[in-house]
Amino acid sequence: MSAQPSIRRILVNLVAFQLGWLACVLGGAHQLPWLGVGVVVLVAALHLATSPERGSEARLLVLIALMGALWDGLLARFGFLVYPSGMLLPWLAPVWIIAIWVAFATTLNVSLAWLQGRWYLAFTIGALGAPLAYYAGAKLGGVHFPDPVVALAVLGGGWSFLMPASLALAARLARTATAHDTTERLVTEEGTDA
Template identity: 45%
Template sequence: MNGLTRKVINVVLFQAAWFAAVLGAARGMLWLGPLSMIPVLALHLALEENRRGEARLLLAAGLLGFLFDTTFVAGGVFTPLQHLFPRPISPPWMICLWLNFAATLNVSLAWLRGHFILAAAFGAVGGPLAYYSGARLGATEALPTTTGMLLLAIGWGIMTPLLVWLACTLSVGRTGR
């Protein structure tokens, strides 16, 4: 499979899984995000040359995302629709969004590798927009405030380069894209 085809598949899977998780939560089907993530991540890993490194990246991103979102929910920055766990613990459908994002870092977002300032800017804009979009689609109890959006921008401005660095570090031996 050529690199462009792989990137297109990665973007399509990312978007499909994102919408499944967010719209599933918004429609009361909070299980849809985690369920949709199973085939998406299975296909992602099947197409990866460094499955072990990629699996470690996914696990690290899931853990970091869980801690990030739990902290921000506890601080009142946003209020996702809960499932399984009491507030402020990040719900499984949101943890899946972090796994989903991590699955793009070595494929469709590989252009961020080694460009940590660009990754920070990308995260500072894209992260809050994703939360705002999810809120507009009904996956949260309220839209983030202006202060909340600023805090998300700062948080994602830190998290994105960290995740890009982890993707580089855990992908030792990757032949490139």
């Protein structure tokens, strides 16, 4: 993996994620689903502009967005969650939820990088933290739980896997990018030595 991010970058990443999350939830709650998407586009652009490994980070954002689109889409499709706006297809998460997943992906190698390799902690944070985030979203009007106990249990169970899986994917993509950069540098050095 690349060098650890600076404290400044971690703080900017945390604040950007929180702003993106809040814009998405409030936009979704007030029939303005594209508002949060616009904010997250800015969050992702800032993230990629400050990332030392833009290519692998861009791939990570896309893969996590796809995972989230399917996961939250399934939860909505099976009636665990009801979203007030932004559903384009019945089996796909609302656009603003997909944007939250993109914002989440920006944290995996920055403000959540400390969790990589700490799988039990990632499991626990996923199992407890995600239901709390969805619950907060419900209190703001971004989601409704027909059966809150079941919905929160399903969310906790799913996120106990999704959090470690997301971190593992982020670490793998970062390692691949670092290995590629090292190989490219060695080839360049050999070419100049000849």
